[in-house]
Amino acid sequence: MSLVLTTASVPEGEKLSYWRDALGRALVPMAVTARADAPFRGRVATGRLGGLRVSTVEADAQRASRTAAHIAHARADYVAVGVQTSGTATLVQDGRRALVEEGDLVVYDTTRPYSLDYPGRFSTRVVHMPRRAVGLPEEELRRVAGTTIPGRDGFGALLVSFLTTLPVSVPPGSPVVATRLAASVVDLFATLVHERGAPAAAPEPSPQHHLVQRVRGHIDEHLTDPALSPQSVAAAHHISVRYLHRLFEEEGVTVGRLIQRRRLEECARELGRQNAPVPTVSAVAQRWGFTNPAHFSRVFRAAYGLSPREWRGSRDALLLAG
Template sequence: MALVLTTASVPDGQRLAYWRDALGRALVPMAVTARHDGPFEGTVSAERLGCLRIATVEADAQRVSRTPAHLTAAAPAAAGDFVAVGLQTAGSATLVQDGRRAFADEGDLVVYDTGRPYSLDFPRRFATRVVHMPRRALGLREEDLRRVTGTVITGTEGFGALLVNFLTSLTASVPPCAPAVAARLGTGVVDLFATLVDARTRDGTEPGANQGDHLLLRVRDHIDRNLADPALCPRTVAAAHHISVRYLHRLFEGEGVTVARLIQQRRLERCARELHRSDATASTVSAIAQHWGFANPAHFSRVFRAAYGHSPREWREGRHELLPTG
């Protein structure tokens, strides 16, 4: 059942304080400043869909900000758990995070990290739908995630258009469904967003890219499609593209990662996502690791801890901390 909070029945002098608390319950604690004089009006509804938190906000002009003080006061497990995607359905917004300033108009997406300070300025009455995704469910490296946080994604082309269309349909009316179906829908949003982030980490996609760039894209795509193959390695990748291993390594010289390291990173990301979604009755940690090409459980545990700061079992057991309590 959706949580609905509105200022409609609140005395005028108490509305802004009530609204601040309402946003804190539906989203995360933040400061709120009204952008006009007179009684403030706002309504927010919040509900869950699998691992997602979805909120619809309609309100008067305002500026909201999440400050270092909010992060310090947050519980450790909740301080940086969510990546937020806001779909601007009416009005405009300016997002500031990590020194970036981005303007969003109707139909655009703003992307930000609730675990770092940010502000959103709405200069006139607006409506937005906000989706909070657990960071661990994304299974992305911090440096890759920071490529899109603090930015605006237009809904006119590429994965941005696909994500906007999907979120528009999904959040317009969150369908009542069985927990298993809700989990699948939530996972679909997470996977689509992770794919968008991955697409933005790859260079050479613009028109005019040279032959080597296109080959590099094909190699990366081949790696992603064959991660579950335990035989996947630089030699098999080179053979599949009819090039030498030496030339394959040359292609990756400017990528900041070796072929073998990329394969390991992508496998770890898949494992992290699957571990987050699974529970004690699902596949074992070793089975998940083996499915994604890690034949040695001890080696998998070492490289996973090195990448994520937790053992695979700790990562799975910590998933309950990422889900809102109501």
């Protein structure tokens, strides 16, 4: 079932506030400002397709920004791929500035700050893919985030055609169709990323970059330790907690939230495995460092929209567990 939100019947003085809330519900929370003094018009239709969120946005000129504050309170992490169906936009993420023209594909990562500036009325089709389900290495996602991909030939043209005809949702009772369509979108996107290949030359990573990578590796190695925390991570690397937090400011996620997210990802993957021994939910939670079953169930539902037991039998779990 799709959800349609429009400013058509909203009082003039409340349209922009309503629109900001509408985009937060349909896409992800962002700050939104209008670029003209004229009455604002906007419409968004959104729905679930398997594990994906598919939305069509039509609106007047605006600037939408996702900040570190929005990310800190996020309940889920997505990679977004959009098709500019009319109008133009400018995307800024990770220091990159990309002009998006009609027919182009644009890619951005909701776990790091970005802005989208639309100078005139526009329409776009956007698909939010759970970051955990995309299955691409971090370096490959970072390579395409904040970039425009021409949609005129190759896999770009194929993905544009697929996304523009993709239904916002499928009728109730068609979960198999929805899951297959969702898997096709993820596969096409991954193929497109691989097709683009590695950049000709990459800048030399900074010492801070190497330290961030070591911290991430340390977190992955110690996820099962209930005592893993920003304090223990900082101590292991002989730095202060304050400096550790400063290192991760550009990552768009706090160290504490990264630890929780990685633990949840491992729990979700294990709970979604098919044809394997079936441990209890509490056993899986404890294995990955969650000591409080009630807390685990609460944060799992906040991240995945389902309880751990509901997730175990869901179709979405198949995308992650493979």
